[in-house]
Amino acid sequence: MNWGLKDLTSLELKSMENKELVLENYLNTEGPLNGYSHDDIGDDHLFTGVDTPLKPNAFELTDNKKKERIAHLFAQIMDVMGLDLKDDSLKGTPMRVAKMYIDEIYSGLNPKNKPKVALFDNKYHYNQMLVEKDISFYSNCEHHFVPIIGRAHVAYISSGKVIGLSKLNRIVQYFAKRPQVQERLTNQIALELQSVLETEDIAVIIDAKHLCVSSRGIKDDTSATVTSFYGGKFNTPEKIQELYNYINN
Numbered sequence: 721m722n723w724g725l726k727d728l729t730s731l732e733l734k735s736m737e738n739k740e741l742v743l744e745n746y747l748n749t750e751g752p753l754n755g756y757s758h759d760d761i762g763d764d765h766l767f768t769g770v771d772t773p774l775k776p777n778a779f780e781l782t783d784n785k786k787k788e789r790i791a792h793l794f795a796q797i798m799d800v801m802g803l804d805l806k807d808d809s810l811k812g813t814p815m816r817v818a819k820m821y822i823d824e825i826y827s828g829l830n831p832k833n834k835p836k837v838a839l840f841d842n843k844y845h846y847n848q849m850l851v852e853k854d855i856s857f858y859s860n861c862e863h864h865f866v867p868i869i870g871r872a873h874v875a876y877i878s879s880g881k882v883i884g885l886s887k888l889n890r891i892v893q894y895f896a897k898r899p900q901v902q903e904r905l906t907n908q909i910a911l912e913l914q915s916v917l918e919t920e921d922i923a924v925i926i927d928a929k930h931l932c933v934s935s936r937g938i939k940d941d942t943s944a945t946v947t948s949f950y951g952g953k954f955n956t957p958e959k960i961q962e963l964y965n966y967i968n969n
């Protein structure tokens with residue numbers, strides 16, 4: 721299949737032009753930027769809220785329709801950059817990217833992919849903190865769409881209920897598989913854990929490298945970003961120290 725520009729009918733081109741016009745208007749709006757430019761927002765990694773900004777109709781299209789649309793549009797990007805989509809090596813790229821976006825690296829946008837969590841009674845009466853450390857994850861920066869690679873440490877103190885350890889891992893992966901900023905990723909994981917574990921007593925620490933900082937922009941290859949959330953009983957200097965002792969052990 722050839723996803724190049726030549727395949728578009730004039731009607732499709734017209735509708736695309738209209739869409740591009742809408743997008744252009746959107747990009748030109750001032751919006752709640754608090755005096756920051758779009759570039760400032762990207763390069764300083766500012767973000768606007770704890771919820772991933774999604775359109776109300778975000779899941780109207782089926783996954784297959786989304787893949788078709790993305791493949792089509794990604795072919796346009798490649799075409800505009802001057803790449804020859806007839807080349808055997810490039811031909812399949814638009815659809816490969818589309819499948820990867822929907823089925824893998826951005827699958828956490830869709831609530832249907834949220835891990836189902838079963839709660840169990842805390843029969844062992846274990847009442848100290850439980851720390852699951854060094855959960856490795858891959859995410860992508862929502863400002864540049866390049867990888868964020870990191871480790872998450874999550875901890876909770878049982879309110880009488882416990883969950884399977886692998887679920888902590890799955891919840892981290894679910895929220896990582898979205899266009900993200902690290903602060904939001906941290907808070908989304910923490911709020912989800914508070915909700916499923918029915919307790920305020922949750923801590924999340926994320927230590928990550930952003931490829932938009934190392935491979936472009938400021939091009940700093942050694943820095944890493946650390947973010948944290950300390951809820952309920954974790955929000956004391958003693959508990960935070962105890963948590964760091966576990967993590968650094």
Ligand SMILES: [Zn+2]
Nearest residue numbers: 861863864932
């Ligand atoms: Zn970025």
